[in-house]
Amino acid sequence: MNKNRSTDHIKDLVNRCPQDRSVKHFTDLVRYFFLPQNPSPTSEPIEVKLRPCDGIRYNATKLGEAGLKFTKPDLKRDLLDINLPSNECLETFPCFNLSWLLSCLPFLKSDCLERQVQRCLEVPPLRVDDTTEDLFRNLMALExxxxxxxxxxxxxxxxxxxxxxxEADVMLLVENEIIDNNLGSNxxxxxxxxxxxxxIALPRNPHYDNLRQxxxxxxxxxxxxxxxxxTKVYF
Known part of the structure; x- marks a missing residue:
């Protein structure tokens, strides 16, 4: 019964794949369904250019302390579709970043208010378990x-x-329901x-490069x- 269900699931995946796409093997098919089908609109590329060797300067904890909120998208989104929605007010006047006030007065917190007074990085949830490493290693090797x-x-x-x-970075992402940790420890x-x-080289596609910048x-x-x-010292 389980074998038949697996076979039916694979057939379903194959039928959903566009007829004009050449699939090399099953791993290639799995990769296709990970790719963003309808990516969220991104902000215009910023003018500041970084050296090719530059990565993200701060980890999740440091960015969180600086007022960046990690949140799940409001609507279901493809796993790879990570987005930093534009906020013209905060981009023009960074002093309006009042996340420290929300840390001091947590009863003021609400999704609407948080999106107004701090930037939000929208990251689709990821389940991490014993199969995650093998899955991504195979997909990365294919790419x-x-x-x-x-x-x-x-x-x-x-x-x-x-x-x-x-581990604090993982804890932050788990608390914000971005990572579903099934490995037992952060x-x-x-x-x-x-x-x-x-x-692994730095991002090569425009969306991730712009997001990193x-x-x-x-x-x-x-x-x-x-x-x-x-936030760190006083609140």
């Missing part, structure tokens, strides 16, 4: 061999590797993504750094 200019999975892993450097999740990100510009803001100090 590096057959899709060197379209390394969506690799770019996604590099971004998570930049955000996750300590240390195991940290090790998993740090190992997956080894020897936006996060670095956010972390460079003197007001956002001050917010981080206020």
């Amino acid at each position: 590096q061999c057959h899709y060197p200019d379209k390394t969506y999975i690799c770019d996604y892993i590099v971004l998570l590797d930049d955000l996750i450097t300590t 240390a195991a999740v940290t090790k998993l993504f740090n190992n997956l990100g080894l020897e 936006q996060l670095n510009v956010y972390s460079r803001s003197s007001w956002n750094r001050l917010v981080g100090t206020l």
